[in-house]
Amino acid sequence: MDNFFQFFIDNRDFIYLIILSIFLGIEVISNVPAILHTPLMSGANAIHGVVIIGAIIVMGHADSNNTLAMILGFIAVLLGTLNVVGGFVVTDRMLEMFKKKDKK
Amino acid sequence: MNLLSQIGILELSYVVASVTFILGLKMLSNPKTARKGNLIAAFGMGLAILTTILFHRDPDTGEHIKNIGWIIGALLIGTVGGAWVSRIVKMTAMPQMVSFFNGMGGATAALIGMIEFNKLALHGVEGSLLNGHVLVMVLGVFIGSVSFAGSMIAYGKLEGKIKDKALPFQHTINLIMLVVILGLGAFIMLQDAPDMNLFFVLMGLSLVYGVFFVLPIGGADMPVVISLLNSFTGLAAAMGGFLYNNMAMLTGGILVGSAGTILTILMCKAMNRSLLNVVIGSFGGSAKGGSGTSSESGGTYRETNPSDTAIMCAYANQVMIVPGYGLAVAQAQHTCHEFEKMLSNRGVNVIYGIHPVAGRMPGHMNVLLAEADVPYDKLIEADDANPMLANTDVVLVIGANDVVNPAAKDDPSSPIFGMPIIDAEKAKQVIVFKRSMRPGYAGIENRLFFNSNTGMLFGDAKDSLEKLISELKNM
Structure with a gap:
């Protein structure tokens, strides 16, 4: 479990970036x-x-x-x-x- | 220029590139701005490539990009080749072209993973292989290879070179393969030292999986599959972004991954099918059964001739043209536009009923008719076209079949049941331009052809339209 939390803390910025990019991708083309x-x-x-x-x-x-x-x-x-x-x-x-x- | 400003310019250019990708996609979803959006994204891409060559440094050794000659050589060959191929390709072959280029991107991502793992194998690693770095290599090779192999099969299918085939228990085999590949990936990461041979096996299995994934899916569903593989390649590119801590690759890749997935779902919705339904490929399977039973109940059809058709159209108030793949194959869009103009000059209101998935790709017909200068406001989408049919005297179905098949409305056993159609039979008269009575792409018999108000005009779409034009001139 500690490994997981360490991974999460180390990569927090990436994880935010990924989540926001996914939503952005959906949002950007949803009205095509x-x-x-x-x-x-x-x-x-x-x-x-x-x-x-x-x-x-x-x-x-x-x-x-x-x-x-x-x-x-x-x-x-x-x-x-x-x-x-x-x-x-x-x-x-x-x-x-x-x-x-x-x-x- | 000092080191700091070089890295600064590089990273800034990646920010700019990421913004152009987002803007580009946004503008591509609106007909007015689409072309500009594409150019903006292309500019961002060019900028990122240039700054990478000029300013990128190895994070460990601080070395500049080496092998510049080779890189520029590959860039030049790729640019000339890519531009040339995409300039000469016919409009009808656009879908497979997209698939081909998508496969190239997938292959690139897979090769990157391959080379990086090879580096690890040569230089050795300290500690365990169970880390994010190796994980993204494994995933990059897996996703990239599937995307490459799948895109090539999709390309072959659209070119008509590869037929739909399925092994017995194909879906079970695919599922087992997927588990084996993921297991192998984990196994590679649990080794003490990087094993290049295992990595080759991983790549090989992924390639085979890509082939098996696409092979059983019906040719008519290829656009959806290409869109799905497109988002796969996006993900594979994002893996490269993690590998190099590269923000342009990361944002570009994830953006395409998510936008591509949504686009795939939108395309499925346009056909009223679920993605699962497409991937499992019930279409191809049940279509065979469907055509077998309904062809027996074919009945009689009425053949008509160009002269009757021309008279019928000339004295109509409203004519609707429903184009399909046949129009594209015959390259009849210009002739069609000419015929439509002649009718308009005689006071006939001519409109086009555009089914979203007519042709081989969503939007295929719009692109084609736009090429022939057909005014935008004459293209009516299916939802708006259907209510107009009651007031339409003549519907000309030119090389379309499944998109006007009433079985989609009232025959639950039909493989296309539930797909929205253009309800041509509601019009007073229907003329179907077709080369023969052979069923359409989905392999299903069409009841519309046997209706009493339907006339069949056999022949190549372009020839038939030319005959109609000369009949009109003589009138």
Whole structure:
């Protein structure tokens, strides 16, 4: 039990952050109309591409003699970039359609 | 620049990035601001990537980011490849594209966990492995691998390359696998030293689990599955945030995890199904039974021709077009808009009845018709369209099937029973544009086609619409 309390006390700020972020995520999109479900999903898809930062960190501190880490790190940065760039571009292309009609 | 200001800029940029993610999601939920929201989030992401490369330091050694050449190389290839693929992909293939990119994110998260654990295995650890640090690696690899494998299967299904398949007792097998994977995760953490081989087994099992998780789910439910896997990847990204004590990854990941989960539930609601129902996949299972019995009671249908249809529409007061996936496949949105304009010019009031899940994804039809410059106010959502049907002379069902199937209202044995539909049969006349009498995506027979006020216009949606246009011109 003490371990648990120690863990809780050590990570209190994180726990608050997580709880508040969860509620924020729910709140932020709760009024979305059905027509925007697909673009919103695509946009959220691009945002979790933030995992790219982890890939850069892991690659940036990899020992260049460690071939496995170098190869996996390179792939991680590459795939993460695909997620970010592809995600945002696809979302933009979908939303481009909406914008055209706003002008008219 | 001194150390303090470098770290300060880095952390500040993460705050900015987190705010842009929140703002971006918020703006993405409103049609007016959506595009800007996407750009804002993209800006935040770019900023965070740039400052990470410039200012990140290893917390133990204080070293700057190394291997810059490799990183920039991967970034460049990824940017060019990602931008190119997403530029050339057809609008109809957007759903699987999202799934593909989602899988990439999942794979990234899994690889990060993998490499970090490999580091531990090489350098050894003091004390027990039973700590938060190892836990987030295990979870990152597990969730990331499931998301990657699942997204690839979803991609394959939407491309039509992978069929719905289920092993006998699939759900029991999946449950057992899940328990085994979680047990293995715990076992890894209880070892005295990090065991890389066990970690490879963990990754392998998670990949197989991802495949098994998505494989039995019906192709029509893929949008929901992609949305769910999307939130999984968000969680996997958040695990990376814990690993590196990185606030941008943490807030971005959790935000997508929770928003993605809610979005998944909203999508299920639009189809009047529960998430559990989708995941357990009763759809695919009972659909086979449903089509078997109802196809026998098919009855006769009436075939019509373009000339009759064109006359009918030209002298109607109100025409409602109900588009579906067939319209998307035939790329008929521009032709459809042209036909609609010609009718409007003759004084016919033409509107579109948009079912929220018509096509392969929620909102698919809106995107498609918007591409063809159909005015926004002509797109009527199902709830508002239904009361208008009584005053509608002709409903043109173009390449849609399940979303106008009356079985959803009155046949409790039907797999789509309870799903809200566009009640096309309430209109005076119904014309169904279809290539053949084959049942739709859910594999269910549609009684609407056999009604006395329904005419079937067979052929490719685009060809049929072109014929209608030329008939109108000759009138």
